[in-house]
Amino acid sequence: MENGPDTERKQEELTWLENLQRNSWEPEVIISGITLAFLFVFPAKIYEFCAYINQEIGVGYLFSLLLVFYLTAIISVFKIFFVVHLCLRFFWTGLLGLSYAFPEGVINEKLFKMAQNYNYQKPEKMVLRMEKICSMTFAFPLSLVITVLVVTLYLGLLVSLYVWFDLTYLTVYLIFMTSILILSLGQLSKKRSKLKTWYSQTIISSIGAIYQSNLGKWFAVFYSFFIFILAFPIISSDVKDFSLFANERNLNEFELEWPSKNQIFQDQHDPSKRFSRVFIPSEEIDEDFLKIGIARFEGDRKILEDMNSKYQTSIDTLNWHQLKETADLHRIYIDDSLVAVKNWKKFRMPETDQRIYQGIVDISSFKDGVHQVRVEKILLIYGFTDNEPELRYRENWSKFSFIKK
Template sequence: MEDKQTTKFQGEKTPRWLKTIQLNSWEAELLISALVLYTLFQIPDYLDQWALQSFERGSQLHRLFRIIEKAIRLLSFGYILHILVRGVWVASVGLSYVFPKGIDQRSLKFKGNFNKELNKSGSLVKMVLRLEQLSSIIYGISFIFFGTLIGFASFIFSFIFFFELITPLMNENSYLAGVIGIFILFYLLLTILVFIDFLTNGYFRRKNWSADWFYYVAFFFRIVTLSFLYRRSLLVLISNTKGWKSYLIPFIVLGVVAGFLWVDSIIKDNGRDRYYISSVSGDYNSANYENTRNPDSYLVTTIQSDIIHDNTLKIFLKDISAFGGVYVFEGKTLRKTKWDELSSDSISIYFNKRLAVTIDDTPINNIDWFKTQHPITSEFGFTSFVDLSEFESGAHFLKIGIDTTGMKEMAKKVVEKDDYSLQTISNIYFIYDKP
């Protein structure tokens, strides 16, 4: 038998079961937020490891996964805020049950503006209702922010992927390059129109002259930006916000997303800070030794052990930001290339020119470097082997840094960025027990 309440729902009347769920939605919200938040805290590390294992560092796919990690952190922040507001809400519900009349103004005997302030604040029940609305809104818009950031990443990735795909064709055929260039300009124009429509809450969707043709443009971009996942939630929020305030919503969404990306980019890595401080000072750091390091320790450079019992020192050097790529000459043209495109011989020549490797201030020259991944963290880097047979038993210091000799001032500034001079990348103490 068909539920009469469900039938009425077709006429815009809310069925009784949905009202019950709406009234008790806070229970599901708290449970889901707690479970999802726990999961979200784990996902970025797994994504990072998987991306490091699957894609070349600095590639477009690797960058895409970095943005996804940022989006997950933004969603986590929204859920944390939701749980905090719900916590205040639960406390207020408890107080409203014990003290249904709320604040007893006669007992407080406040005067002047303090008394007016209490009158404006309303009852405890109204506060509970406002917190209920606020927490539900936070829960909903958290996914809007998350979806916007993911959509932005999807749009940028699709454009870059297309551009990289057709670049070889453009280089081979000048006529085709012109046609594709016109197409790209047209695509960028449509992108600007969609962006304007977003900021104006649907300007082109409200006009008779543009609604028909713009529908197909919007439909295409819904797929490219994945906005179909959160578009309806955004429209609900906009359509139920009165007056000029509704036009602030797109700017708030973009502002929050852009602000989060900016803050996330300037937050310093405490692990990195501690590592470089210990390197400059020459402190003993267990993260530098494969036999003592914790898998979660900050990774830059490692050797096999703090006590070396054979004649070979095995060095692993992570691909730090200064080594994001290498510039090579093709004729008279300087081109930036990827590590995967270079042989081990080419990489060795480059590193022997750019790196200063010393043991007790004795330069170690003509080192062979090999592309590799760390066996535990899967981070991309380079491995080399240094012969220790000419050194005496006892304590030694391995120092690795960037040789700025011959560098231009601009390049030296890059080496000395972030308040740390990469002239000292790692400074590792070890005992050589000569066999």
């Protein structure tokens, strides 16, 4: 008699769980749809965030590039996961309808003679099998979520330490690789530890163990690799033109030959996105004055201070003007003629709050037609192993054409 209530409660719990399992497709489809809608918007936010920390915080292009690739890769992989899941659910729905329309399945006697002597699957078996595949596909990303979250937070901590303490790239790299090595050795070690015991009891570890023991040890590895291959074109598309935010380098040959108009002409630019380098109001100018805007990089502030204290002789050798603002690190040519920008004004763009310098160039003496703008820049490159700077001159930091009417 004492075991009666416990037995009934356990039976009720099992019945409740079975009902949830049978109806799991409903929350799966809803969650996949909502998550996909969010994931397709998020890459643009990642792109802008990485451009922001590069320009406004001074994290530097290398770290910004690693972050944009890492975060975009994670988002793209999850996109593929949920797209595959919805496609499988679409197939499952078709099988479900087929099992309702033809519950008996194949009637062998009514087939062509060549197809009669075979055993065909019953509709309900196909539905149940596809149901398991769909649920398995939906649950797989759970094994990655917390791991990705922990790694992301750790990378954010490293970037913060790099900015706050002005560390070298080598120092941050060594910290990251040392921590990965320690973690890897700990996982590969056969010695039982309290940390391993605790981790084995977590949801993430249990999910991974379920997949390994039921589908094969290498299934998760190859499946994840396959999804990443499928996601690679999406990653490439989402990080397109991020190289323009590399303050330290010239434009490459492709960027010089095929410039991005949306990064040069303000009337063709999305106002919710940041400018990468130099921009003007439009491709066609019908005034005697040309407004030129230059994106401000926080890292230039340190460069300006070091240049004025250590590299005055080198600046004089290049016949460069006096350096008062970070905008003075730039020199502007139109049709290979040096033009003067007397006063750079500081502004913030309305939607992105991006800090820019804006100057006015007198073009009244230029004839109507196509003219080429070329912007040079001097800066300092800080070493990977130390923070000792080296002066660099960038002849084609920005280059584009406009039409004077």
